[in-house]
Amino acid sequence: MIKRNFLSLIVASLLIMSCTNNDQFIVEKGKVGLITTETTVKELGNIFENDSIVTQLSEGALGDNYFQDDDKYLIYEKGGKHLLTIVPKEQLDSTSTIKSIEIHDERFKTKAGINLKSNFSEINATNSLRPESTLQSVTLFVDELNATMTIDKEELGLRDFRTQKVSLAQIPDLAKIKSFVVWFN
Structure with missing residues (x-):
């Protein structure tokens, strides 16, 4: 009886972990991995706590550059592979939600299997x-x-x-x- 419960617990844990891992790379309308339309810039640190985030901030409205770039948050795996480039809606604002995400890793794919390697x-x-x-x-x-x-x-x-x-x-x-x-x- 105890072995059966223990085995059930292991199987359930593996199923939960595999579902979470699949969600990490799914692309849908309004969702890329664990990022949704409600995600803010300050939440990126928690979402990618095991990865590296390179922040490239613009000068914002206070800068002298009229052709200023957007803020960018480049997400890299610990091994150095570039996963995503995230651009917020509002520059220099940690409470801003996300404007766009450029996908750089082929593991990110739609439910139909479309990814960067698709033709x-x-x-x-x-x-x-x-x-x-x-x-x-x-x-x-x-x-x-x-x-x-x-x-x-x-x-x-x-x-x-x-x-x-x-x-x-x-x-x-x-x-x-x-x-x-x-x-x-």
Whole structure:
């Protein structure tokens, strides 16, 4: 009887730990890992207590730079692997919620398995996409995730720096993702 209860306790603990580990890397609309639309900058230290956070603060409204950058919080694993780049809505404010998260680690993925290593055909099969061309890339707007994914124009065989319109049919199935950003607005 005691062995059975002990075994049940071990199995339950393993299930809870595996669910928590899966949540750590899930990407959904309004959620990246353990970060949600309600998460504030000051909570990042607790969420990533086992990782390293590199803080790059802007000059804010008080600075002389009219073309100022946003604050950025770069999250690295202890081994040095870059996981995420987090940008808050309000600069120089620890109570600010999150504006966007750029994903740098392929372990972060949607329930359909879409991640940084996914190719265009995998993304197109599970999401409705709107392409927009820039000088060097094509940005795919993924409304289901409130996310953008960027594909380098070289993946399309285009080497010129024009903003010509690109349709989904022009993007090769095996085109790789250059960046993956989830927006929290």
